[in-house]
Structure formats: structure tokens, C-alpha cells
């Protein structure tokens with residue numbers, strides 16, 4: 001891996017951590033934690049790609065100015081350490097998304113991703129594609145990914161329909177981050193995808209199923225703290241060792257189902273990452289809340305019992 005060659009337009013594969021946004025205890029950006037965060041992902045988790053300002057990063061709860069400062073800091077600190085930084089630039093306002101897309105190109109991000117707007121929802125896959133095209137036109141050469149997460153956006157179009165002839169509208173199109181449980185739609189995205197696209201799966205608790213369908217990689221929140229184990233899961237899958245791959249996947253399922261019973265959301269997930277990594281990520285921003293400290297401790301204990309330090 002050369003640090004000189006721009007990673008832009010290198011096919012994105014393997015694990016991508018969807019980063020949390022570090023805040024101070026007062027709820028302001030804590031940019032000073034980002035360098036340490038990148039080192040943690042690389043050295044402790046073996047994760048070499050990040051997806052910033054997405055769901056896990058509370059992107060939709062941040063101002064445009066904050067998103068620019070974060071994107072800049074992530075790109076700066078990732079230089080020479082991460083292979084790719086993908087900046088999520090989706091917003092309710094097309095203008096804001098365009099501004100962030102243009103900014104991501106200026107700061108040297110390797111790609112951008114865009115979620116469907118969800119206050120006013122696109123009425124069809126074609127309308128959504130027009131929105132995505134307008135965003136991409138502000139960064140026409142930057143690799144572009146559609147971020148499919150219907151359970152959160154309420155935009156229930158099939159990802160496969162979004163992909164239909166999309167390169168004629170968006171020549172920089174390079175793939176989809178598919179965060180949904182519909183494996184038929186996922187399979188159809190894979191079978192339709194061009195060789196230079198990356199179809200990345202985003203439901204961490206069932207990654208293994210997506211690998212069987214041919215996922216090129218995965219983007220998710222849990223790769224912040226189980227990345228090293230999921231790298232082993234992927235290696236086991238590639239060697240045909242499904243017993244080992246399932247063993248790791250089932251532990252992740254056990255952790256997430258345990259956490260869900262205690263009320264697992266992005267705020268609690270962030271708290272878990274702070275507990276496990278020792279990074280100071282701070283509280284989430286309203287409307288997200290921290291969970292009671294006792295719950296966070298018991299989720300962290302579950303994590304340590306499932307994934308003991310070697």
C-alpha cells in the first residue's frame with residue numbers, strides 16, 4: 001500500500017469503521033481526540049478505512065460548519081494511516097449536501113456517500129437518483145456511494161432500483177452501503193454491480209450472510225471495537241472455514257442482542273466504544289442520550305467476556 005498514490009478510485013474493500021463523533025462533556029466537537037482515534041482503529045482493530053459523519057457519527061445532528069471541521073480533521077489525521085476516508089454528505093437540504101460534497105473534494109477525501117433525504121421523502125427511486133445526481137455534480141470526480149438505510153430514513157425504495165443505469169446519471173458512482181436486512185435486494189445489487197463498484201454491507205450482526213452473497217466489504221459501527229475479530233471472520237470465510245466464521249458472528253450477535261435489551265442506540269454505542277477503547281468520545285447530542293452508567297458497564301462486561309484480551 002503506497003502512501004503516495006491517492007487512494008481515490010481504488011476499489012473499497014474490507015472493513016470500514018463508521019466513526020463516532022467525539023464531543024467534549026459540554027457537547028462541543030472534540031477534534032483533539034481524532035488522531036488517537038485513528039491510531040486506535042489502525043493499531044488495535046486492524047481497520048484501515050473510515051466512514052465519517054454518518055449515522056454513527058450523528059451526522060444529521062451536526063451543523064454544516066461542524067461537519068466540515070470534522071471531515072477536515074479526519075482527512076488530515078488519516079493521511080498516511082488510513083487507506084480511505086469516506087465522508088457522508090447527505091442532508092435534508094440539497095444545497096447543504098452540495099456544499100459538503102464540494103468541501104469533501106477540496107480536502108482530499110477518497111469518496112462521499114449520500115443518504116436519502118427523509119423529511120420530504122423522494123417519491124420514487126428515480127426522484128432519489130435525481131437528488132443523488134445533483135449532489136454528485138458538486139464533486140463530479142469524487143467516488144460516490146449511495147447510502148441505503150430504509151429503516152432509518154423511511155425511504156422504502158429497493159436499492160437495486162436506485163442502481164439501475166445510475167452511472168449514466170452519476171459517472172463517479174462507485175457503490176452502495178447497504179444497511180438493511182433484505183438480502184434479496186442485496187443479492188440483486190451484487191448481481192447488477194459493475195466490477196469497479198463496491199457493495200458494502202451495513203448490518204454488522206449478519207455480515208456473514210452478506211459475504212455469502214458476495215459483499216465486497218462492510219461499513220459499520222461495531223467495527224470500531226470488534227474490527228480485529230471481524231477481520232478474522234472474513235479471513236475464515238475466505239478460507240471456507242464457516243464454523244470459525246459463525247463462531248465470531250454469533251458472539252457479535254450475542255453482544256448486540258444483550259445490548260438491545262438494555263436500550264442500544266447510537267448514544268449507548270458511543271458510550272460502549274469509550275469504555276472499551278479508553279477514548280474520550282463524550283456524550284451524544286440530543287435527542288440521543290447516554291444510558292445509565294450501570295447499563296453501560298454491564299454491556300462493556302459482556303463485551304469483555306465475549307472478546308477477552310489475548
Ligand SMILES: CC(=O)N[C@H](C=O)[C@@H](O)[C@H](O)[C@H](O)CO
Nearest residue numbers: 055179202203204205220221222
Ligand atoms: C442503524 C445503524 O446504526 N446501523 C449501523 C450501520 O449502518 C450498524 O453498524 C449498526 O450500528 C450495527 O449493525 C449494530 O446494530
Ligand SMILES: CC(=O)C(=O)O
Nearest residue numbers: 018054055056220221
Ligand atoms: C454504520 C454506518 O455506516 C453509519 O453509521 O453511517
